[in-house]
Amino acid sequence: MRILLTFVLFAIALCANSYDFSVYKKGSGTGNTVLIIGGIQGDEPGGFSAASLLATKYAITHGNIWVVPNLNFESIIKRSRGVHGDMNRKFRALNESDPEFELVEKVKDLITHDEVDLVINLHDGSGFYRKQWIDKKRNPYKWGQCTIIDQKKLEGVKFGNLREISEFVVANVNERSLKSEHNYLVKNTKTYAGNEEMAKSLTWFAVQNGKPAFGNEASKEFLTPQRAFYHLLAVEAFLEYAGVAFERDFALDPKGVELALNDDVKININDKIVLDVINSKNWINYLPLKKGAKQKIVSNNPLATIVPQDNHYRVHYGNRRMSILMPQYFDYDEAIDGFDFLIDGESQKIPFGEVVEVSRDFLVAPKEGYRTNVIGFTQRGVTDESGFVVSKKDILNRFAIDKEEHIFRVEIYNQKENRFAGMVLVRFTDTKGSDRLTSLELD
Numbered sequence: 025m026r027i028l029l030t031f032v033l034f035a036i037a038l039c040a041n042s043y044d045f046s047v048y049k050k051g052s053g054t055g056n057t058v059l060i061i062g063g064i065q066g067d068e069p070g071g072f073s074a075a076s077l078l079a080t081k082y083a084i085t086h087g088n089i090w091v092v093p094n095l096n097f098e099s100i101i102k103r104s105r106g107v108h109g110d111m112n113r114k115f116r117a118l119n120e121s122d123p124e125f126e127l128v129e130k131v132k133d134l135i136t137h138d139e140v141d142l143v144i145n146l147h148d149g150s151g152f153y154r155k156q157w158i159d160k161k162r163n164p165y166k167w168g169q170c171t172i173i174d175q176k177k178l179e180g181v182k183f184g185n186l187r188e189i190s191e192f193v194v195a196n197v198n199e200r201s202l203k204s205e206h207n208y209l210v211k212n213t214k215t216y217a218g219n220e221e222m223a224k225s226l227t228w229f230a231v232q233n234g235k236p237a238f239g240n241e242a243s244k245e246f247l248t249p250q251r252a253f254y255h256l257l258a259v260e261a262f263l264e265y266a267g268v269a270f271e272r273d274f275a276l277d278p279k280g281v282e283l284a285l286n287d288d289v290k291i292n293i294n295d296k297i298v299l300d301v302i303n304s305k306n307w308i309n310y311l312p313l314k315k316g317a318k319q320k321i322v323s324n325n326p327l328a329t330i331v332p333q334d335n336h337y338r339v340h341y342g343n344r345r346m347s348i349l350m351p352q353y354f355d356y357d358e359a360i361d362g363f364d365f366l367i368d369g370e371s372q373k374i375p376f377g378e379v380v381e382v383s384r385d386f387l388v389a390p391k392e393g394y395r396t397n398v399i400g401f402t403q404r405g406v407t408d409e410s411g412f413v414v415s416k417k418d419i420l421n422r423f424a425i426d427k428e429e430h431i432f433r434v435e436i437y438n439q440k441e442n443r444f445a446g447m448v449l450v451r452f453t454d455t456k457g458s459d460r461l462t463s464l465e466l467d
């Protein structure tokens with residue numbers, strides 16, 4: 025396969041600087057619908073990472089899931105519990121002037137939607153919830169490793185047997201928990217009995233509106249992949265109870281979850297540039313962005329985006345800042361959407377915003393009115409680098425766009441007006457020595 029990464033566009037078009045949440049609706053259209061919410065607090069990556077995997081790596085074969093993986097996206101990116109206060113205390117009453125008023129209204133509409141049968145809100149909690157005091161980390165005041173209900177029962181509602189369902193989920197999680205010390209318990213917050221704090225929460229709003237709702241908590245004692253692993257064990261048990269059938273394309277263990285979270289996270293800029301979010305260098309210079317316009321940012325992952333900051337842009341993935349982009353602004357040429365190359369001697373048109381694999385060398389075909397800049401390749405006195413056979417040894421490694429230094433930028437400009445037409449990334453696959461070095465470093 026020559027085109028390594030065909031960019032799949034999901035229905036998320038974010039303008040830079042907008043922090044709206046995403047909604048993924050997946051399923052067969054018939055059967056029950058489970059709404060799963062992650063990221064109500066921005067500093068709980070286990071929950072929002074699990075939700076992002078449900079959104080991107082699960083196929084639903086019967087029944088339906090609706091997933092909001094990034095409810096408080098601004099706080100996720102800014103690595104804060106709540107940039108504008110705790111969003112999970114805004115569901116009983118909220119002033120219209122609150123900056124999150126519209127987000128809260130929008131998620132309330134989802135929760136109370138006729139089609140929604142069951143609601144799960146994913147959190148990361150401190151320590152381990154235990155019924156008796158064991159020590160500072162394990163006691164009745166902790167929140168980690170439990171499934172939460174506000175009361176035992178919700179009368180007259182499908183899935184209103186909250187206690188039974190949470191016990192089913194807990195038993196299923198515990199069958200596959202990594203250690204018995206990680207085992208889940210049911211926590212009943214008894215919100216109806218005057219728990220003032222919980223009465224402001226999302227799940228209590230749901231219950232008050234006749235929707236069965238559960239909190240699920242993974243312990244902050246674990247790293248993110250292991251937290252997400254426990255969340256997914258619990259969510260899969262909820263889905264089983266609700267008769268929702270699914271397939272997933274990764275192994276459900278902490279390692280499998282970690283690989284899935286770091287697999288194929290891409291951002292496309294202005295339909296002309298693509299970034300591999302996980303492998304990009306920390307710093308990318310002279311990125312040709314559009315002069316005097318908002319940049320169009322589209323990601324295949326709900327946790328990845330680009331945010332403007334002072335004179336540069338920051339690439340974010342969940343709580344992690346992945347890269348800083350230093351822009352150089354150009355007018356854009358929209359006349360062409362790709363360019364002709366010879367890849368290992370074979371002629372091919374490569375669309376802009378794609379990554380193409382090269383084993384030996386490539387050549388950009390000269391085109392009237394356009395000039396090519398292969399970043400890191402120079403020929404004395406030459407401004408148009410089309411027509412040259414280029415192999416990896418001809419390009420300076422430090423100009424690579426990725427940490428492993430295999431991927432290089434080929435930029436095409438309209439010659440007359442110096443307008444940016446588009447970028448293709450070239451990935452050299454024949455990299456023997458450096459591959460070994462990288463795997464040693466990772467060990």
Ligand SMILES: [Zn+2]
Pocket residue numbers: 065068146147148
């Ligand atoms: Zn929380």
